[in-house]
Amino acid sequence: MIEKKFKKILLVDDDIDLLEQNKLLLESRGFTIVTAESGEDGFKVFQKEKPDAAIIDLIMEQMDSGFVLSYKIKKTEHGKKIPVFILTSATYETGFKFSASSAEEKEWIKCDGILNKPVVVEELIAKLENYNPVACK
Amino acid sequence: MNEKKINILIVDDENGLRLGAQRLLQDEGYEVETAENGETGINLGTSKNFDVAVIDLKMPDVDGLDVLKEIKSKYPNTICFIATAFASYDTAIQSTRLGAFGYIPKPFTPEELIYQIELGVKQRELIIESDRLKKEREENLLEIAYEKSRLNTIIKSISDGVLVINRVGEVVYFNYAALKFLNICELKIGDAAILKLPEKILNLITKIFAAETILLKTFTTQIELLPNNELVIEAACTPVPHPDGNIAGVVIVISNITQFKQIEQIKSQFVSMVAHELKTPLAAVQGFLNIMLDDTIPLDKEKEKDYLARSVIRLNGLKDLVNDLLDISKIELKAKQREIEEIHIQDIIHNTIQLLELELKKKNISIDTTIEQDLPIIKADQNEITRMITNLLSNAIKYNKENGKIFIDALTKKNYVSIRIKDTGIGMKPEETSELFNEFYRAKNEKTRGISGTGLGLTIVKRIVDSYHGKVEVESEYNNGTTFIINLPINNN
Numbered sequence: 001m002i003e004k005k006f007k008k009i010l011l012v013d014d015d016i017d018l019l020e021q022n023k024l025l026l027e028s029r030g031f032t033i034v035t036a037e038s039g040e041d042g043f044k045v046f047q048k049e050k051p052d053a054a055i056i057d058l059i060m061e062q063m064d065s066g067f068v069l070s071y072k073i074k075k076t077e078h079g080k081k082i083p084v085f086i087l088t089s090a091t092y093e094t095g096f097k098f099s100a101s102s103a104e105e106k107e108w109i110k111c112d113g114i115l116n117k118p119v120v121v122e123e124l125i126a127k128l129e130n131y132n133p134v135a136c137k
Numbered sequence: 138m139n140e141k142k143i144n145i146l147i148v149d150d151e152n153g154l155r156l157g158a159q160r161l162l163q164d165e166g167y168e169v170e171t172a173e174n175g176e177t178g179i180n181l182g183t184s185k186n187f188d189v190a191v192i193d194l195k196m197p198d199v200d201g202l203d204v205l206k207e208i209k210s211k212y213p214n215t216i217c218f219i220a221t222a223f224a225s226y227d228t229a230i231q232s233t234r235l236g237a238f239g240y241i242p243k244p245f246t247p248e249e250l251i252y253q254i255e256l257g258v259k260q261r262e263l264i265i266e267s268d269r270l271k272k273e274r275e276e277n278l279l280e281i282a283y284e285k286s287r288l289n290t291i292i293k294s295i296s297d298g299v300l301v302i303n304r305v306g307e308v309v310y311f312n313y314a315a316l317k318f319l320n321i322c323e324l325k326i327g328d329a330a331i332l333k334l335p336e337k338i339l340n341l342i343t344k345i346f347a348a349e350t351i352l353l354k355t356f357t358t359q360i361e362l363l364p365n366n367e368l369v370i371e372a373a374c375t376p377v378p379h380p381d382g383n384i385a386g387v388v389i390v391i392s393n394i395t396q397f398k399q400i401e402q403i404k405s406q407f408v409s410m411v412a413h414e415l416k417t418p419l420a421a422v423q424g425f426l427n428i429m430l431d432d433t434i435p436l437d438k439e440k441e442k443d444y445l446a447r448s449v450i451r452l453n454g455l456k457d458l459v460n461d462l463l464d465i466s467k468i469e470l471k472a473k474q475r476e477i478e479e480i481h482i483q484d485i486i487h488n489t490i491q492l493l494e495l496e497l498k499k500k501n502i503s504i505d506t507t508i509e510q511d512l513p514i515i516k517a518d519q520n521e522i523t524r525m526i527t528n529l530l531s532n533a534i535k536y537n538k539e540n541g542k543i544f545i546d547a548l549t550k551k552n553y554v555s556i557r558i559k560d561t562g563i564g565m566k567p568e569e570t571s572e573l574f575n576e577f578y579r580a581k582n583e584k585t586r587g588i589s590g591t592g593l594g595l596t597i598v599k600r601i602v603d604s605y606h607g608k609v610e611v612e613s614e615y616n617n618g619t620t621f622i623i624n625l626p627i628n629n630n
Contacts, residue, residue: 015417017447021424028434089416118420 006052006083006128008032012042012069013057013087018117022055025121039065043072050078053128055115058088067111074110083131084110085124089117142168143258144185148178148204149193149220154243158191161247162254175199182208187215189257191241191250194221194228202228202235209236214264216257220245298370298391301377302330302342304384318370318391320362334389335360341374342387351378359394369398410577414458414592418451454589461593464524468600475518482515482522482547482554483508489526490545496534502541509548513627517605522625525601526556528594529621533560535588536619553607553624560620565613573611574599584616598623 009031013019016037023033034049036042039060046054054073058066066086073079113127145167149155152173159169170187172178175196182190182204190208194201205217219232222243229240238260241253292299298315302308308328316324321333331339341356355375362368371394379385425444428434436444490497490504497504533543537560546557565573569580577592579585598621602609605625613619 015421017421017451018424021421021428024428024434025431028431089413089420117416118424 006031006131008034008049008051008053009128010034010036010042010046010049010051010054010056012036012039012045012054012060012066014038014060015057018057022119022121025119026124029121029125039069042069046073046079047076051082053082053131054079054084055087055119055124056084056111058086058114070111083112083128085127086111086114087117087119088114142166143188143261145169145254146172146178146182146187146190146215148172148175148182148190148196148201150174150196151193158250161250165251165254167254175201175204178204179207182215183211186212188261189216189218189254191218191220191254194219194232195223202232205232205235205237214261214268216261216264218253218257296393298389300334300389300391301386302389303386304346304379306330306342306346308333309386315389315391318362318393338372338374338389341372342389345374345376345387346384351376351382351384353378359398366395366398366402368393369395407576411462414577415455418455418458421451422448422455450589454591458591458593461591461597464597465593465600468521468597468604475521477516477518479514480517480519480522481512482556483512485519485523485526486545486547486556489523489530492527493530493534496531500534500537500539500541502534502537502543504543504545506545507548508546512547513549513554515554515625515627517625521601521604525598525623526558528598529558529623532594532621533558533562533619535590536560536585537562549627550624552627554627556623556625558621558623559618561618564615564617564619566615570611570613574609 036045056066070084155171162169172181175198192201192204216238218239218241219237220241293312298318299312300315301310337358355373357373359371373390375388377385425448541561544559563584572578574595576596579592607625610622
């Protein structure tokens with residue numbers, strides 16, 4: 001916990017309640033959090049703050065705003081080096097069939113994983129700690 | 138035949154014998170007519186269908202065999218005897234060839250005559266009975282053939298596919314719908330089913346044939362012929378028991394269940410969306426509570442109160458969502474059991490405005506209503522129309538600007554009452570307008586942020602309007618306000 005690979009995390013969510021909750025939880029674990037409430041703002045904050053990781057809500061303005069933002073981030077030099085996770089409550093249980101786990105989906109969805117809402121902070125931190133940039137495109 | 142007296146014709150030129158035989162037979166209970174020569178014999182014998190005829194072989198005018206021939210050609214079932222004193226082997230054969238039943242040598246005793254006549258009568262009865270049976274059988278066959286062709290026509294014309302295979306797996310019957318569904322170009326009676334039918338159906342047939350006892354139930358399988366539920370069929374395979382206790386074959390009925398599958402899909406998509414929409418506010422409330430319970434996160438009293446208040450807002454949203462969902466299911470039920478009464482649109486509009494007065498005041502929005510004099514009364518369910526106006530008006534307030542205006546018009550347009558609700562609010566982009574009536578769709582942009590809603594309000598409006606065979610239209614200009622126009626038919630029942 002003392003030596004953190006990821007100090008600054010970008011959180012993007014249009015649900016201000018969830019955004020604030022996740023910010024508080026991660027801050028309490030020693031991270032610095034920058035936030036945005038839309039995909040568009042998310043990219044601006046990303047470019048300005050150069051965070052060490054990004055966690056993005058999937059459905060914002062559009063059904064796939066999260067994927068679009070993640071794609072844009074991953075196309076930048078800095079974005080290629082950092083883990084980007086998509087956060088969503090649209091899962092298999094609720095009938096939305098994507099997981100970004102197959103090779104084909106990874107080809108299309110430029111993110112490092114999908115996380116279910118509500119987020120479990122310990123799980124999220126573990127995912128960040130285990131992130132291996134070599135394994136990613 | 139028993140009630141009617143048996144008719145006998147006697148043809149003989151010898152008076153004594155003719156009249157003697159007549160008397161004898163009349164005493165036995167027969168009806169007897171006589172002819173004293175061949176010509177009279179022919180005339181009488183061909184004038185009606187005698188049961189029995191006794192014909193003398195040698196007569197001065199016409200030969201007995203000719204009389205026999207004439208009678209037989211007219212009435213083949215008349216039992217004819219040839220009587221003669223000049224009995225010879227040749228004439229016996231000849232008369233039998235011509236259709237005579239028997240040969241009575243002269244002179245004969247009364248017993249001999251009666252015995253022969255009785256034999257003849259019995260034969261006659263047998264012939265008539267066999268004729269009757271033959272006719273009956275022919276009629277039955279005709280009826281069966283008719284029934285068969287009728288069944289054929291019925292089966293050929295039904296839209297479900299029907300295919301029958303026998304116990305060795307040959308196709309023994311099919312209609313054209315079956316070929317169409319199974320996409321088989323050519324099929325003949327006697328073709329092996331295994332070469333023609335899809336694997337899923339073959340599996341069922343195999344299962345039916347493999348069973349030790351006949352399974353008297355139907356096995357079904359669904360086959361997606363075109364992807365994405367564009368064409369789905371259901372094949373129902375039922376074993377046909379043979380009277381010998383084995384399986385005679387299997388009847389396969391194929392029906393098109395595409396529409397059913399599509400409805401099922403829409404329903405399950407809706408359930409998925411509902412689950413997702415319910416999960417989000419729950420997650421928000423749960424998140425706030427977890428943070429308040431988390432000792433590692435320091436919160437002051439004010440922050441705690443803020444989080445509780447925000448939780449309440451999310452729970453209220455959840456409650457609204459549940460209510461909207463219940464309303465939707467009510468509309469679906471109500472299509473069958475709604476309370477139709479005469480309603481005055483202007484009253485509903487005024488009541489709704491009063492109900493929403495608080496929200497109007499909050500944003501300082503003024504309302505301008507123009508309602509046509511003598512607006513026709515329409516027949517509808519009061520609650521549904523109220524709900525429809527409420528949803529539209531509360532949207533007009535929610536998405537309006539501070540100090541904005543709302544215009545409500547109601548007027549007659551041909552056979553419709555047309556209600557127009559126009560606001561001076563944030564408006565919509567064209568791509569947003571097109572998705573507006575979809576379940577859970579909410580335009581999301583910088584202007585709508587912070588406005589709460591279930592995403593079902595306009596879905597409910599559309600469903601209500603549709604259920605009255607009305608029309609709903611929307612016109613909108615981004616940043617410049619939105620107008621909803623509802624047209625409800627006047628003469629609806």
